[in-house]
Amino acid sequence: MTPTRRRFWGECSLTAPSMLWLLVFFLLPTLIILAIALKPADPSGGIADGWTWHTLFSLRNPNYPEIIFRTVWLSAVTTTITLAVAIPIAYYIARCKPWKRDLVLFLTIIPFWTSFLIRIFAWKAVLHPDGILKSILVFCHLASPGTLLLYRPEAVLLVMVYTELPFAILPLYAAAEKFDFSLIEAAMDLGAGRLRAFFSVFIPGIYNGLLSACLMVLIPSIGSYVIPDVVGGIGSQMIGNVIAQRTFVDRNLPAASALAAVLTLVMIIPLIYFLRIKKSADSGPTPAKEVV
Amino acid sequence: MEDFLWFKEISKTFATTRAVDNVSLAIQRGEIFSILGPSGCGKTTLLRMLAGFEAPDSGRIILDNSDITDLPPNMRKVNTVFQNYALFPHMTVRENIAFGLKVAKRPKAEIRDEVDRMLTLIQMQDHADKKPAQISGGQKQRTAIARALILKPSVLLLDEPLAALDLKLRQRMLLELSLIHDEVGITFIYVTHDQGEAMSISDRIAVMNNGRVEQIGTPAEIYEAPKSSFVAAFIGDTNFFDGRISDVVDAEYCRIDVPGLPRMLCFNDKKLAKGDLVHLSIRPEKFQIALEQPAANPKYNVLPGVVEDVIYQGDHTRYWVSIGDDWRISISRQHTRFMLDEKPIQWRDQVFISWFADDGFMLERYSEKDEELLEMPPQSVGENDDSDKDDESTDSAQVDTNDTTGEPI
Numbered sequence: 001m002t003p004t005r006r007r008f009w010g011e012c013s014l015t016a017p018s019m020l021w022l023l024v025f026f027l028l029p030t031l032i033i034l035a036i037a038l039k040p041a042d043p044s045g046g047i048a049d050g051w052t053w054h055t056l057f058s059l060r061n062p063n064y065p066e067i068i069f070r071t072v073w074l075s076a077v078t079t080t081i082t083l084a085v086a087i088p089i090a091y092y093i094a095r096c097k098p099w100k101r102d103l104v105l106f107l108t109i110i111p112f113w114t115s116f117l118i119r120i121f122a123w124k125a126v127l128h129p130d131g132i133l134k135s136i137l138v139f140c141h142l143a144s145p146g147t148l149l150l151y152r153p154e155a156v157l158l159v160m161v162y163t164e165l166p167f168a169i170l171p172l173y174a175a176a177e178k179f180d181f182s183l184i185e186a187a188m189d190l191g192a193g194r195l196r197a198f199f200s201v202f203i204p205g206i207y208n209g210l211l212s213a214c215l216m217v218l219i220p221s222i223g224s225y226v227i228p229d230v231v232g233g234i235g236s237q238m239i240g241n242v243i244a245q246r247t248f249v250d251r252n253l254p255a256a257s258a259l260a261a262v263l264t265l266v267m268i269i270p271l272i273y274f275l276r277i278k279k280s281a282d283s284g285p286t287p288a289k290e291v292v
Numbered sequence: 293m294e295d296f297l298w299f300k301e302i303s304k305t306f307a308t309t310r311a312v313d314n315v316s317l318a319i320q321r322g323e324i325f326s327i328l329g330p331s332g333c334g335k336t337t338l339l340r341m342l343a344g345f346e347a348p349d350s351g352r353i354i355l356d357n358s359d360i361t362d363l364p365p366n367m368r369k370v371n372t373v374f375q376n377y378a379l380f381p382h383m384t385v386r387e388n389i390a391f392g393l394k395v396a397k398r399p400k401a402e403i404r405d406e407v408d409r410m411l412t413l414i415q416m417q418d419h420a421d422k423k424p425a426q427i428s429g430g431q432k433q434r435t436a437i438a439r440a441l442i443l444k445p446s447v448l449l450l451d452e453p454l455a456a457l458d459l460k461l462r463q464r465m466l467l468e469l470s471l472i473h474d475e476v477g478i479t480f481i482y483v484t485h486d487q488g489e490a491m492s493i494s495d496r497i498a499v500m501n502n503g504r505v506e507q508i509g510t511p512a513e514i515y516e517a518p519k520s521s522f523v524a525a526f527i528g529d530t531n532f533f534d535g536r537i538s539d540v541v542d543a544e545y546c547r548i549d550v551p552g553l554p555r556m557l558c559f560n561d562k563k564l565a566k567g568d569l570v571h572l573s574i575r576p577e578k579f580q581i582a583l584e585q586p587a588a589n590p591k592y593n594v595l596p597g598v599v600e601d602v603i604y605q606g607d608h609t610r611y612w613v614s615i616g617d618d619w620r621i622s623i624s625r626q627h628t629r630f631m632l633d634e635k636p637i638q639w640r641d642q643v644f645i646s647w648f649a650d651d652g653f654m655l656e657r658y659s660e661k662d663e664e665l666l667e668m669p670p671q672s673v674g675e676n677d678d679s680d681k682d683d684e685s686t687d688s689a690q691v692d693t694n695d696t697t698g699e700p701i
Contacts, residue, residue, distance in 0.1 A: 180376075180378070182376065182378045185343075186372070186374055186379075187391070187395075188365040188366050189343055189344075189365050189366070189370075189371055189372045190371065190395060190439065190440070190443065191366045191392050191395045191396055191443065192366055193366055196395060201380055204382040205381070207382070
């Protein structure tokens, strides 16, 4: 065997386990969903024989564009707010003393020790009309007794930001920790104020971490289902909720699959876009040899 | 030249360490002023206070008749070349150099012209669109200098700018730096721990130790007339002799008694009196070394000894000559003549070393640390004199107890 072929097979055998994993648990299910989307529905909740385009056409439901738009919009706003909160936190963690850094990182991951569902229901209790937050707001005359905190898109937004925050802080911290803070001094030395130094040196310096954090927040947000279901009302439905509805209420698997396929597509577009930027950021020409 | 940058009684303490201890410096317009010292001596702290990254606990910094002590870094007409260059990795060389002008919101055309001028000055026109990761260490260095110079600062601060470069490149950059200095004519403040760099580039040097300035002077003054034993030992090599004045010969010369050595004649520039303690430094190159006894000369001190070590270095040879049990003197001999024709001086040879009475230099004071040395036996504090450590205890405090009027030992 030639060395290159040998290397090729070597690489193949090394990547085989993860490839197999991806194939069985990700690619196949996606293909099955696409296939079911092309099957007619069985009135008893199963899948009938034959193939049909009908289900895909029925996606032109007049309600769907609004829901898809809301899903994308809510996810985009969640991502923006989460990053806006997470970047200063990551900056702070990277700059503070080691013992403080460990403490803040610990506080960041503490929510993971409690079940996701329990945390969502806890928020429901906080935002409830008889809950503590509303009592405080009313007491401070910041809200009238009739205001509803729960069951509206803003509540969904709040809880989504809360849930995704650690997933943004961690990759941002990883990037900020590697950042050379003498660059900020250099920028200030050259006349930049603190804000200017932050935006023209720190932000570009943690670019890769920023992209990762973006994906880590955006993708789960687009697919979220529990949060709008628990704290959101009719007006804050997202695609995930409709898919659940089609599956459990309508018992129409092909319709659910068609929507899921759309969701996958919606997610693949930003993913490819991000990967392309990231690739171009990473693949800057390799450093030149040290020549004079 | 006029003094235009003043450090006035600056002090700075970090937690428990006094990094800078009541330092006052006056720096002239247009000079290359070096701050030289071992790591941890406070030189970088001093520089960071001038740049505005640290605030002094007490004291003022005056630049060009205005007090800049409380100004933030971005308001000072001072720019820095950082030790690791701190080039912005996401910007090209051109963008890096343009950064300061861009922040200052200058018109685009002006920025372009200025950057082009800088690129020409540092000869980087061909690399203008490369990222810092794609250029060599020397090129990064030049980019960092151009980036700092483009704002036309009153003072350019260089923080160990050559530390990351290899020896050959360092020498070349040193030359380039002084060419750039000639071109732009502004004040350079050069912080380094490398005495060679400081000596070759500076108009004046401030030697720092333990947060204090030990001496300020031209490179030649600092080398030839060090004020303290710290300066003498830090700048180049030297041999120290502790003794007492045994008699004052005339207005210019005196004789000194150093335990373990014959009585020696020395130029008495400090006008010491009989019985005074003297701390003498004689540089290795001030000694002559020969196999035969040199012709008698009243102003030459001749000491017989045995060669202990010979290190041939091409342009010069370093000898260590022991005299008696206590002394090991470092001598450097320049090869001004073709060497192979002479009878070589070798290990274990009996030799005569001699020094001219004017070539020794009396140190004014001991550095803080060296006060312990007073208590120790006379000993050359050269680079590697630890071999004799065991003998030291035997003649402890001989300097103080010795009968100074008696005959040489």
